[in-house]
Structures are given as C-alpha cells and as structure tokens.
Amino acid sequence: MNDSLTYVLALIGAAFGIGLIVLLNIAMGWTRLRLNTEQQAQSFLRRDVMGFQAGDEQALTADRCGYICLEADQARVGLVMARGDNAVVRALRAGELRSVEAQGATLTLTLYDYTLPRVVLDLGRDGQAQSWADRLQTFVRAPRRASRKEVHHAESA
The missing domain is CATH 2.30.29 (PH-domain like)
Structure with a gap:
C-alpha cells in the first residue's frame, strides 16, 4: 500500500474518532457552562x-x-x-x-x-x-x- 494513502486513511480515521467522541459527549448530556444570571x-x-x-x-x-x-x-x-x-x-x-x-x-x-x-x-x-x-x-x-x-x-x- 502506498505510504501517502496510509497517511490519508490515518488522518480520516483520527477525524472520525474525534467526531465520534464529540457526539458521544453530546449524547450523554455534556454541555458547556453558561452563567445565565x-x-x-x-x-x-x-x-x-x-x-x-x-x-x-x-x-x-x-x-x-x-x-x-x-x-x-x-x-x-x-x-x-x-x-x-x-x-x-x-x-x-x-x-x-x-x-x-x-x-x-x-x-x-x-x-x-x-x-x-x-x-x-x-x-x-x-x-x-x-x-x-x-x-x-x-x-x-x-x-x-x-x-x-x-x-x-x-x-x-
């Protein structure tokens, strides 16, 4: 397999994993704090x-x-x-x-x-x-x- 293709696939996999972690945090109810009052x-x-x-x-x-x-x-x-x-x-x-x-x-x-x-x-x-x-x-x-x-x-x- 071509080295550049391996790097591209690794980059796509990392981005997908980070996106999945963000979605998991949202699904579990984690939200940023806001000082409403x-x-x-x-x-x-x-x-x-x-x-x-x-x-x-x-x-x-x-x-x-x-x-x-x-x-x-x-x-x-x-x-x-x-x-x-x-x-x-x-x-x-x-x-x-x-x-x-x-x-x-x-x-x-x-x-x-x-x-x-x-x-x-x-x-x-x-x-x-x-x-x-x-x-x-x-x-x-x-x-x-x-x-x-x-x-x-x-x-x-």
Whole structure:
C-alpha cells in the first residue's frame, strides 16, 4: 500500500474518532457552562471564596461566560469564568492585577497568576468596560524593580 494513502486513511480515521467522541459527549448530556444570571455566578463565588459578599457593582459578559463584581466592602474583585462544564473563580485583592485595559466593550485584565494570566471580558456595551477599568485601577500594582539577588540570579542563568 502506498505510504501517502496510509497517511490519508490515518488522518480520516483520527477525524472520525474525534467526531465520534464529540457526539458521544453530546449524547450523554455534556454541555458547556453558561452563567445565565448574576446569582448563578455569585453561587460559584460563595462556593469557592470564603466570606465573599458581592456588592451592587457587577456585570455579566455578553456571551454569558464571564462575570465580574466588586465585593460589598470593595476590598476584593470577584471573577467567574465559565470553562468547560465548571467555572474558574478568583477573588483579587489590591495589588493582584498587573494591568487593566479597556478597548470598546472589552475589558482585559492581566493578573499576577501564572494559572490565569489574562482575562478578557466582553461586557457588551461601550463605556461599561472603561468604567470598570477606572474602578479597577486601585487593584493594579505597579511593576517593581528587581532586587539585586534576582538580577544576579538572572545574569547567572
């Protein structure tokens, strides 16, 4: 048998197998999580962050996959992002944001968190992202200068 024909058949077989797995997941009822209400998003915050009380300032993303809110005492920012059939939750204190940018209706947060370095929230309305960016500036920590020990370690690597 020709090698190129073998590769084509292997590629078709792999695509068929992946499609079958996707159909099996759908048939078993697996669906992506959608945050349909602010209360649903807050339930994830209550489940994962002890003592978090959402305040009045909150927003769901247009695609229902993200949620942001300020805590009632404005000490923390609550983030909930739908990922697969569950949610990734963060409660950020002052200094835990690297940067905040607003462009149109999109709010981009860069975190000091290697497991979730960047969060992009499409808030759906122009002006809402800029309003959140202004509020979140108090949570941004300016980059610090590296210590002498860190510089030495970086140079020796």
